[in-house]
Amino acid sequence: MNNLLNIITTIICVWLSWSSADGAQKRENEEVSFHRIQTSSLFPSSSAPCVLSPTASNTKSSLRVAHRYGPCSSLRTSPDHDDILRLDQARVKSIHSNLSKKPTARDRISQSQSTDLQAREGFTLGSGNYIVTVGIGTPKHDLSLVFDTGSDLTWTQCEPCIGSCYTQKDPIFNPSSSSSYSNISCSSPVCDSFASQTRRKYCSASNCAYLIGYGDNSSTSGYLSKEKITLTNTDVFDNINFGCGQSNSGLFNGSAGLLGLGRGKSSFPSQTVMKYNNIFSYCLPSSPKYTGHLTFGTSGGLSSSLKYTSVSTVHESASLYGLDIVGISVDDKELEIPLTVFTTAGSIIDSGTVTTRLPPKAYAALRTAFKEKMLNYTTTLGRSILDTCYDFTGLETVEIPKVSFSFKGGTVVELDAIRVLYAFKMSQVCLAFAGNDKDDDLAIFGNIQQKTMQVVYDGPGDRVGFAPNGCM
Structure with a gap:
């Protein structure tokens, strides 16, 4: 009888150990696919002193x-x-x-x-x-x-x-x-x-x-x-x-x-x-x-973590830096967006555009996936061009799903929470992306999504590089 009890006890302990390990692994995976942030970090004090790079x-x-x-x-x-x-x-x-516009006689x-x-x-x-x-x-x-x-x-x-x-x-x-x-x-x-x-x-x-x-x-x-x-x-x-x-x-x-x-x-x-x-x-x-x-130049040193993607010509513009977006992932899962959605429109990187613009089908896929991962948070009204917003009132921390962009050549740029969100106030924090009006409107990788990265423009190599932790 004692032997039987010992066997049963051993089985229970092993099962509990496996369950505990499995749960820990799930939590670990969940933390990897989310960015947990303090909500206060979204609102730096307006009276804070300047911190020099x-x-x-x-x-x-x-x-x-x-x-x-x-x-x-x-x-x-x-x-x-x-x-x-x-x-x-x-x-x-x-x-x-x-x-x-096409050039005319005038x-x-x-x-x-x-x-x-x-x-x-x-x-x-x-x-x-x-x-x-x-x-x-x-x-x-x-x-x-x-x-x-x-x-x-x-x-x-x-x-x-x-x-x-x-x-x-x-x-x-x-x-x-x-x-x-x-x-x-x-x-x-x-x-x-x-x-x-x-x-x-x-x-x-x-x-x-x-x-x-x-x-x-x-x-x-x-x-x-x-x-x-x-x-x-x-x-x-x-x-x-x-x-x-x-x-x-x-x-x-x-x-x-x-x-x-x-x-x-x-x-x-x-x-x-x-x-x-x-x-x-x-x-x-x-x-x-x-x-x-x-x-x-390069005298300041370039990050060893740089990953490059080639620059493409955008229509007839000799000024813009064209990039080829090939995919977007949310929560480490690539969205089902046909490549033709990006190739039809073309894409650029731009320091002067604030929020990233995407072809309508690509934005719809991103918004849907993001919403699915944010079901635990209270939604609120959109504002201006931003239509996916949340009320974080009373919350000390939030978990924001990872968003990643894949560019031609295998370069993947992962966006942390500050590059995914646009914060108006605690009761209105929005997904910092917007959809274009038409399928053939150019996609634009904006400056919110570029924050804190070292972004390198290599003219002779016709390429743009991205590396994390370029500044605070």
């Missing part, structure tokens, strides 16, 4: 990157989420609109007074962008510029503002006070080259001019010029082509202009190819209280 200060070819809203920004403007998303949608619509190069021509439509800057401080002129004049991988021409507002200038935080650049400033002649090959990119040639008397209109009715026009550009004490460049804006208007939110990082010939990386070999990288901080960095 060590990378930018230790690398001679690096600039500090700051979100325009927060203690690290020299602009120190107040965020308005509805404005951010409204302008973000305007930027996306202008990108889609531009890429859907787009051919013609020489005329710039005031007689309509603006060439560009991309809306939006308001959820990141800024860097760049020195222009001799003596150096420090200016806060939005940096944008979707634009080529670097420009700033210039005195005497013959037309008009919007309000900016820094003093407006005065070219007459700079000994290194010069206008570019309308007969210059540089002017012809710029005209070939924009499909029009603008001249004001004998000077080469430019005119760019953005999708939100903002615009800048002025003289195409040459000037000294200072990044750091050791990285100074003479005769950089830039736009000296004499008539500027719109929603530039206090910045002095734009640093163009696109693929075109007039972009800053293209003009500094002899120094940096057309390679640059950046890391966008996790919240406005931190700084990130924009680094030119």
